[in-house]
Amino acid sequence: MTMRRNPGHAAGTTASQTGDSLRQHKSIADSQSAASAHGRRLLTLKEAADYLALSIWTVRELVWKGRLPAVRLTRRLHLIAATSIGSSTTPRTGSEVDVVMNRRAFLTGLGAMLAAPLDAEAQQTGKLWRIGVLAQPPGLAIFLETFREGLRELGYIENRNIVIDTREAEFRELPGLANDLLRNHPDLLVTVFSASTRAAKQATSTTPILFVDVADPVAIEVVASLARPGGNVTGLTNNNTEVGAKRLQLLREVNPKISRVAVIACCTSGTGSDRVIRSLRDQIEHAGQSIGVRIESDMPPSADVDAAISRVTRSRADALLVTPNPSMVARRVQIAEHAIREKLPTIFDAEAHVTAGGLMSYSADRPTMYRRAAAFADKILRGTQAGTIAIEEPTKYRLAINMRTAKALGLTIPPSLLLRADQIIE
Numbered sequence: 001m002t003m004r005r006n007p008g009h010a011a012g013t014t015a016s017q018t019g020d021s022l023r024q025h026k027s028i029a030d031s032q033s034a035a036s037a038h039g040r041r042l043l044t045l046k047e048a049a050d051y052l053a054l055s056i057w058t059v060r061e062l063v064w065k066g067r068l069p070a071v072r073l074t075r076r077l078h079l080i081a082a083t084s085i086g087s088s089t090t091p092r093t094g095s096e097v098d099v100v101m102n103r104r105a106f107l108t109g110l111g112a113m114l115a116a117p118l119d120a121e122a123q124q125t126g127k128l129w130r131i132g133v134l135a136q137p138p139g140l141a142i143f144l145e146t147f148r149e150g151l152r153e154l155g156y157i158e159n160r161n162i163v164i165d166t167r168e169a170e171f172r173e174l175p176g177l178a179n180d181l182l183r184n185h186p187d188l189l190v191t192v193f194s195a196s197t198r199a200a201k202q203a204t205s206t207t208p209i210l211f212v213d214v215a216d217p218v219a220i221e222v223v224a225s226l227a228r229p230g231g232n233v234t235g236l237t238n239n240n241t242e243v244g245a246k247r248l249q250l251l252r253e254v255n256p257k258i259s260r261v262a263v264i265a266c267c268t269s270g271t272g273s274d275r276v277i278r279s280l281r282d283q284i285e286h287a288g289q290s291i292g293v294r295i296e297s298d299m300p301p302s303a304d305v306d307a308a309i310s311r312v313t314r315s316r317a318d319a320l321l322v323t324p325n326p327s328m329v330a331r332r333v334q335i336a337e338h339a340i341r342e343k344l345p346t347i348f349d350a351e352a353h354v355t356a357g358g359l360m361s362y363s364a365d366r367p368t369m370y371r372r373a374a375a376f377a378d379k380i381l382r383g384t385q386a387g388t389i390a391i392e393e394p395t396k397y398r399l400a401i402n403m404r405t406a407k408a409l410g411l412t413i414p415p416s417l418l419l420r421a422d423q424i425i426e
């Protein structure tokens with residue numbers, strides 16, 4: 001499965017139209033092959049013009065639809081041209097007037113024209129775009145690498161046609177950093193996680209905002225609805241409020257005897273996350289009731305996370321479920337070590353917890369989400385109003401399992417679960 005896609009740039013086109021264009025390419029290529037069989041490989045002026053037009057249209061269609069990276073498409077069309085076009089100085093006989101195109105000239109012209117939709121359009125006649133990125137740690141480094149790759153595939157090259165300004169800080173400093181970024185007059189403000197998104201929304205109602213990795217943008221009051229965000233905000237949600245029950249189910253698969261689960265649901269005051277966390281807690285408690293698991297919830301403020309971890313031991317829980325929060329990610333090693341000492345199976349939102357020693361994580365496919373953010377940015381920079389772009393929800397999720405931790409806990413992971421895992425740490 002893949003992330004849901006918004007309608008592509010080439011509105012009104014269909015898969016059959018794309019197929020027709022490719023068949024027309026093949027027809028032209030076949031005619032050239034037939035000519036070569038008689039010792040001639042010629043292009044009339046009309047054929048050359050048709051081939052150029054079809055090549056450009058096909059590249060634009062397939063790039064916008066995300067079928068293949070732009071660079072690979074360009075190379076593929078170069079190969080098609082190289083195998084179907086020859087050169088000759090002998091015109092055809094008869095009343096028909098032919099103009100024979102030199103192969104090198106044709107390929108040079110074709111390459112230049114194919115490059116235009118991929119690079120020149122992103123540059124918009126020399127326009128230097130400016131994107132500001134605001135995040136809470138550790139979101140920035142994780143997000144930026146994939147986001148930059150996605151932008152490069154769309155023709156945006158840093159310090160050539162785009163500049164990316166970044167700021168990262170704990171939530172109390174985010175409002176000031178949002179204003180700092182806005183002083184540089186960005187064309188787009190990208191935010192990672194809920195607190196930075198709230199800070200950006202409070203700082204501007206005009207600069208387009210693209211959020212990434214937010215659990216419930218409606219609950220934190222940055223959009224009116226997922227289908228019609230309105231205002232100057234759009235983005236991609238991680239749907240964390242919808243997968244709490246799935247995480248509980250995964251814990252039961254690892255150990256069917258689990259009857260009591262401790263839940264640490266850390267809240268960051270002033271970010272709107274308290275409403276999101278309460279919704280997630282309620283969902284987990286409801287799921288627990290349906291499968292006979294008692295839920296022991298703890299909703300500590302960020303400053304009280306260490307004490308919350310200690311309280312897990314006193315709760316006599318059989319397992320630990322940690323809801324997503326940057327403060328919890330920052331303490332991932334401490335949480336993992338404590339859980340192993342107490343022989344507690346754990347499940348988290350972020351894979352960073354699993355690489356640090358946590359047992360499992362289950363979450364939206366973040367690499368896919370972050371790459372899709374580049375496509376959203378491209379659409380906004382080309383003129384689409386952010387508030388008119390529907391919020392994108394994930395349709396692909398990742399399961400990570402740490403087998404070293406499973407061994408330390410004395411657990412045998414069911415083969416059916418291992419087969420579904422996207423990442424296994426041996």
